[in-house]
Amino acid sequence: MGKNTERTEMTEIKTEDDNVRVRMAPSPTGFLHIGGARTALFNWLFAKHHNGEFILRIDDTDTARSTDESMQEIFDALKWLGINWDKQYVQSERRNIYDKYVLQLLDSGNAYHCYCTQKELEEIRIESRKAKSPRSYDRRGRYLSSEAIERYKAEGRKPNVRIKMPDTPIRVDDLILGSRNIDPATLEDEVIVRSNGMPNYNLTSIVDDAEMQITHVIRGTEHLNNTPKQIAIANALDLKLPQFAHIPLVLDDTGRKLSKRHHGDLVAVNRYREQGYLPEAMLNFVARLGWSYDDKQEIFSVDELIEKFDLARVGKSGSVFDIKKLEWLNSHYINQLDVAARTDAVIPFWQQEGLLDATKERDWLERIVDAVGERLTTFQDIIPQTRYFFTDAYEYDSKAVKKWWGGSDEKKQKTREILTNLGQILKKIPTFDVETIESAIWKYTDENDIKRVAAMQTLRIALTGMSFGPSLFDIVALLGKDEVLKRIQRAITHLK
RNA sequence: GCCGCUAUCGUCUAGGGGUUAGGACGGAUGGUUCUCAGCCAUCAAACCGGGGUUCGAAUCCCCGUAGCGGUACCA
Numbered sequence: 001m002g003k004n005t006e007r008t009e010m011t012e013i014k015t016e017d018d019n020v021r022v023r024m025a026p027s028p029t030g031f032l033h034i035g036g037a038r039t040a041l042f043n044w045l046f047a048k049h050h051n052g053e054f055i056l057r058i059d060d061t062d063t064a065r066s067t068d069e070s071m072q073e074i075f076d077a078l079k080w081l082g083i084n085w086d087k088q089y090v091q092s093e094r095r096n097i098y099d100k101y102v103l104q105l106l107d108s109g110n111a112y113h114c115y116c117t118q119k120e121l122e123e124i125r126i127e128s129r130k131a132k133s134p135r136s137y138d139r140r141g142r143y144l145s146s147e148a149i150e151r152y153k154a155e156g157r158k159p160n161v162r163i164k165m166p167d168t169p170i171r172v173d174d175l176i177l178g179s180r181n182i183d184p185a186t187l188e189d190e191v192i193v194r195s196n197g198m199p200n201y202n203l204t205s206i207v208d209d210a211e212m213q214i215t216h217v218i219r220g221t222e223h224l225n226n227t228p229k230q231i232a233i234a235n236a237l238d239l240k241l242p243q244f245a246h247i248p249l250v251l252d253d254t255g256r257k258l259s260k261r262h263h264g265d266l267v268a269v270n271r272y273r274e275q276g277y278l279p280e281a282m283l284n285f286v287a288r289l290g291w292s293y294d295d296k297q298e299i300f301s302v303d304e305l306i307e308k309f310d311l312a313r314v315g316k317s318g319s320v321f322d323i324k325k326l327e328w329l330n331s332h333y334i335n336q337l338d339v340a341a342r343t344d345a346v347i348p349f350w351q352q353e354g355l356l357d358a359t360k361e362r363d364w365l366e367r368i369v370d371a372v373g374e375r376l377t378t379f380q381d382i383i384p385q386t387r388y389f390f391t392d393a394y395e396y397d398s399k400a401v402k403k404w405w406g407g408s409d410e411k412k413q414k415t416r417e418i419l420t421n422l423g424q425i426l427k428k429i430p431t432f433d434v435e436t437i438e439s440a441i442w443k444y445t446d447e448n449d450i451k452r453v454a455a456m457q458t459l460r461i462a463l464t465g466m467s468f469g470p471s472l473f474d475i476v477a478l479l480g481k482d483e484v485l486k487r488i489q490r491a492i493t494h495l496k
Numbered sequence: 497g498c499c500g501c502u503a504u505c506g507u508c509u510a511g512g513g514g515u516u517a518g519g520a521c522g523g524a525u526g527g528u529u530c531u532c533a534g535c536c537a538u539c540a541a542a543c544c545g546g547g548g549u550u551c552g553a554a555u556c557c558c559c560g561u562a563g564c565g566g567u568a569c570c571a
Contacts, residue, residue, distance in 0.1 A: 027571045062570055118569080125567090134498050136567065160569050177501070186499050194569040201571050225500060225566045248502080255563060288508060288520095295510035295519050315502095315509080318564070322507045325521045335534090375533045385532095400531095441530090456530035468532035 020052025021215050024085075025059045025205065028071035030260040031268040034321055035220060035250040036074075037081060038286045042247055043218045044083045045287070045309035055212060056085035060092045061200050077269040081279045082302065089212070091204050098199040101207050101237055102161055102192065110236035111192060113159035114141030115152040134186040137162075142189070161193035163203075163233055170228040175216070175245040175311050182228040190229050206230035210239035218311070221246045221318075222257065245311050248290050249318040258321060267321070276349060276379025281330040289319040299332065331377045343369045346382045353383055355390040364478070371474035388464040389478060392487060396494065400467035404457040405495065412495050418450065418458050419495075423488040432481050434473045441473075462491035 022043040026036055047054035056078070060066035078085070105111035116124070125136045141162060144152075152159070165187040173179045192203035205226075209217060224246045234241050249257045258267050265271045272282060280302065287305050288298070291314050300308070334342065343366045350356045350365075368389055375385060388394050396405075405415045425440050445455045456472050463475055463484060476484055 025571085029571080059571060065570070114569090116569095121569085129497050129567095132497060134567095136498085162569095180500090183499085188567080191569050196569080198569085200569070205571085220565095221501065222565055223571080226571090246501090249565070251564080253507085257565070285508095290508090292509050298508090298520050317502050319509090320507055322521070325508065328521055331533095373533075374535095377533095404531095445530095451530095453530055460531065466531090470532085472530060 019215060020047055020050035021055065021213055022047050022052065022218055023055040023057045023209070023212065023214050025057040025208075025219075026074050027059045027062060027065070028067060028074060029062065029065040030070050030073075031265060031270055032074045032077040033258060033260055033263070033267040033269065034286060034289075035258045035267070037077065037269045037282070038250055038289055039218065039220055039247065040078060040083050041081070041283060041286055042291070042309070042311075042314070044085075045305055046216065046218060046311065048306040049309050052215070053086045054084075055087045055089065055214070057088075057208060057212070058090045058092075059201065059204065060090060061198055061204055063092065063198060066092070073270060077273075080273050081269070081283055087212075089208070091208065094204075094208070095199075097211060098193075098204055098207055102199060102203065105163065105192070105233075105236055106161065108236065109164070111161050111163050112141050112189075113144075113149070114162045114189075114191070115144070115149070115157045115159045116141065117157070134183075135188050137188055139189050158195040160191045160195040162189040163192050163229070163236070165189055165229070165232055166235070170231050172227050172231065173244065174224075174227075175243055176314050177221075177224070177246055177316060187228060187232065192233065202226055202229050203233060206234045206239065207237070209242050210234065210237075213240075214242045216245060217242045218245045218247060221249055245314070247314055248316055250289055251318045251320045253320055253322075255318070255320065257318075272326075276345070276376075276381070277326070277330050278333045281326065281333045284333075285326045285329050288325075289321070290315050299329070327377045331374070334376050334379070335374050339366050339370045342376070342379075345379050346376075349379055349382050350386075350390070353387070355383075355387065360390075367474075367478055371470040371478060373470065375470070385469065388466075389475075392483075392490070394465035396461055396465050396491075397467060400457075400461050400465075404454070404461055404467065415458055416492050416495050418455055419462060419488050419492050421448075422455065422459055423485055423492075426476070426481065426484055426488075429481070432477060434471075434477045437476050438473045459488075463487050 024036075024040040024043050026032065026040075032040075044054050046052070058066075058071055058074075060071070102111065106113075121137070124138050124140075128136045128138065141159075142164065165184060167184050169181040169184055170187070171179060171181050190202050191200065193199045208214075227244055227246075231241060233239075252258055252263060256262070260267070269282070273279075283302060283305065284300050287300060287309070291309065293300070293308050293313065334345075337345070343362075346369060347356070347365070368386055369382075372382065372385055376382060406412050421444060422441065425444050426437070429436050429440055441455065441459075442452065444450070445452050457467060460469065460472050460475070461467060463472075463479060469475065479487070
């Protein structure tokens with residue numbers, strides 16, 4: 001623990017219920033990623049737990065990078081996760097509100113115009129760094145003469161607006177990290193309005209938090225350094241402050257912050273939806289990144305999450321995104337579903353692959369899903385695991401062939417023999433059901449002293465091309481006599 | 497460079513002055529089964545380092561170290 005901090009006691013964070021109002025404030029500059037989803041979740045859980053309100057605020061003041069598409073993507077991702085919001089705001093539609101506050105700041109002398117060009121700013125930065133200054137802007141705009149201002153105006157320079165930072169320490173209280181005093185000497189006179197007139201984050205964020213009567217700001221630790229600046233702005237405006245709770249970052253396996261820029265859509269929530277993950281699994285997974293309940297429970301329903309979530313049990317250090325754990329949770333939640341529900345979930349994937357047509361009956365599909373059983377980690381897995389049910393356009397897996405069908409001519413001869421016998425036996429079966437098939441095949445293996453596993457694997461490869469999968473008897477029954485005999489014949493031909 | 501934050505198995509974490517430092521994911525081994533998955537059993541695996549304080553420190557304090565975040569007219 002650092003200096004100047006006071007530990008938050010491990011009792012539940014006390015709040016006045018019914019007054020809680022939190023917000024998630026994404027910038028629509030890309031898809032929602034795992035980290036963003038977790039921020040949304042924590043806010044949402046906190047709101048639900050306290051019967052409060054959860055607001056979605058689109059922080060799109062960066063007009064150059066914000067897009068409607070990514071806004072839509074964020075909506076979709078949140079909806080998929082089941083994180084619903086009570087109110088929605090878009091900052092670009094609230095310009096007049098921010099303008100009013102900026103004017104107030106200017107009038108009261110708490111903000112000033114800065115006419116520096118990008119180039120000048122860059123030079124100042126280099127100088128400041130050389131001088132080991134804790135700041136990278138020298139505040140020259142604070143002391144501009146009226147002549148200088150006139151000159152800049154005549155040049156056509158468009159000023160931005162900077163906040164004048166106070167010279168007294170700023171106390172930052174954080175529900176998770178404790179409290180500290182920030183040395184004003186390290187505080188930047190932050191730009192609050194761009195030269196194009198658009199206010200930016202540090203201004204709009206804290207203004208809106210006050211305007212919307214946000215009680216708790218729960219956001220990623222990357223915003224920790226912005227907090228004293230925002231507090232300074234709020235103080236200058238005499239705005240009520242929310243309570244802050246900075247949650248630790250979600251990291252990649254090298255320990256770096258997860259970001260769209262570095263990790264692409266590998267971390268996009270919508271991508272996981274497309275791959276056949278369940279929102280319950282994602283929610284459960286993401287909740288446990290930085291939050292824990294006790295030393296026993298790993299699986300939490302949404303209701304349990306709402307009931308048990310508490311900021312006091314959120315840790316301080318970052319958590320690595322471990323897809324293996326997500327996969328485990330996902331298969332858990334998939335296996336909770338009954339066959340009908342799993343079939344519903346899996347149909348779109350079959351469709352996408354063009355495997356479904358009008359001849360495929362619902363009952364048959366459900367039987368396939370039932371046969372696959374607990375073998376799905378994601379719904380997408382249904383494709384490699386069941387493709388052969390729909391088409392015989394598969395290759396025989398070379399490793400499987402080598403192991404079970406044999407490389408030598410004698411082994412191939414033996415394999416052909418087994419296949420031929422199996423074909424004859426199956427052909428004679430009157431009722432093509434699992435039990436009859438099973439007893440017929442085992443009668444054959446046991447009476448002819450053939451290893452069960454050898455016969456089964458030989459047949460499996462002939463029917464599916466693979467050496468693994470659901471119970472072979474299920475496969476045989478599901479494929480039907482004609483198809484089975486056809487495939488056996490094809491395998492025998494292949495082996496010649 | 498400057499400012500800030502953090503530090504328990506590979507990962508998520510529980511615990512927190514006296515414990516065999518617990519659980520889960522992942523890994524390994526064995527069992528079950530026609531294969532795979534699953535299931536069952538077993539195993540390996542951690543308190544960043546150094547100083548204090550104390551009878552006793554992973555736990556409290558200090559100092560390091562490392563990692564990360566920020567350092568934009570992004571959010």
